[in-house]
């Protein structure tokens with residue numbers, strides 16, 4: 001995409017309206033959550049203004065409209081990730097809830113003592129603590145794959161760790177810190193060879209890369225709307241229908257039942273079986289608007305622009321001898337760079353950058369085992385989205401030099 005196209009896209013984001021914001025923010029914290037375009041904000045506002053009702057319940061105009069819009073949103077997600085059926089799309093709050101759903105409804109029910117769960121050392125806590133809990137409850141064992149020299153998943157170790165004991169492979173499709181993107185199709189093929197199911201944490205994939213669950217043949221995919229231009233509080237858990245149909249419910253209550261008797265209940269078929277209670281209908285509709293936004297620009301165009309930005313930032317940062325980078329140098333990666341400035345605590349880096357209205361993330365990024373592994377307590381992270389520009393990166397690089405000066409290192 002050329003500069004003109006990016007400038008047009010920027011006009012769609014209210015947070016970039018300098019007059020209304022009273023400041024010019026360089027937002028490089030997209031890995032935590034993206035900003036929202038007006039079409040998404042409007043979709044949410046329209047829903048609550050003119051379309052609000054509880055779906056699957058009222059036989060009145062608004063009730064039917066809300067049902068239709070909610071189910072259309074499910075169809076939109078189905079097409080977005082190339083699932084076979086809308087019944088495979090479960091709306092949840094976020095990636096964390098999706099992973100907990102898989103843990104409670106699939107893993108706790110099906111795993112037993114001695115079974116192995118394969119994770120990577122760079123997993124986000126939501127794809128790690130969850131499996132620790134499953135391991136404690138079932139007696140399953142957690143096996144970790146570590147990093148190669150490029151700070152990506154070491155595929156040789158992955159192959160070696162797989163065995164007939166592996167029952168679940170739970171990996172991030174893209175790391176939120178070291179940035180590597182895995183070959184989901186190959187990872188899945190190898191896991192299926194030993195009879196394991198594969199759950200991909202796609203929180204850092206869905207905003208950037210085209211997901212194709214059919215082509216990848218993956219069993220579970222989880223992602224959050226809020227990292228891909230949609231509101232907070234809406235996410236997706238995809239699961240192959242035959243697996244989903246065999247799973248026990250996650251939560252119990254209204255809308256997930258078929259018949260309820262005094263002592264027993266029969267459950268609805270998926271996806272309803274996993275959507276107990278009133279759902280975030282406005283969120284699902286706004287997620288559909290976010291998907292429309294991404295498809296209008298083109299997911300491949302978004303990905304290309306973000307890769308170009310990341311490559312540019314990586315090269316510029318590599319030229320600074322006081323910067324240590326922990327993210328992969330590979331061209332294809334999550335659009336983010338984790339780094340530290342030698343001799344300066346990451347929180348100080350962030351605080352100084354904030355005085356120039358540059359927003360980055362610091363801390364362990366919910367990946368403490370990874371940080372222990374790379375011997376860092378805390379890192380800085382700059383992460384990019386479709387509305388970011390090369391000029392913003394130049395400004396950021398200039399200000400990184402100032403951070404050093406402010407912290408007393410001279411020029």
Ligand SMILES: Cc1ncc(COP(=O)(O)O)c(C=O)c1O
Nearest residue numbers: 094095096124126172176203224
């Ligand atoms: C790789 C990864 N997995 C899971 C999550 C959790 O997402 P959420 O907080 O939306 O549930 C995140 C959030 O940063 C993430 O980066």
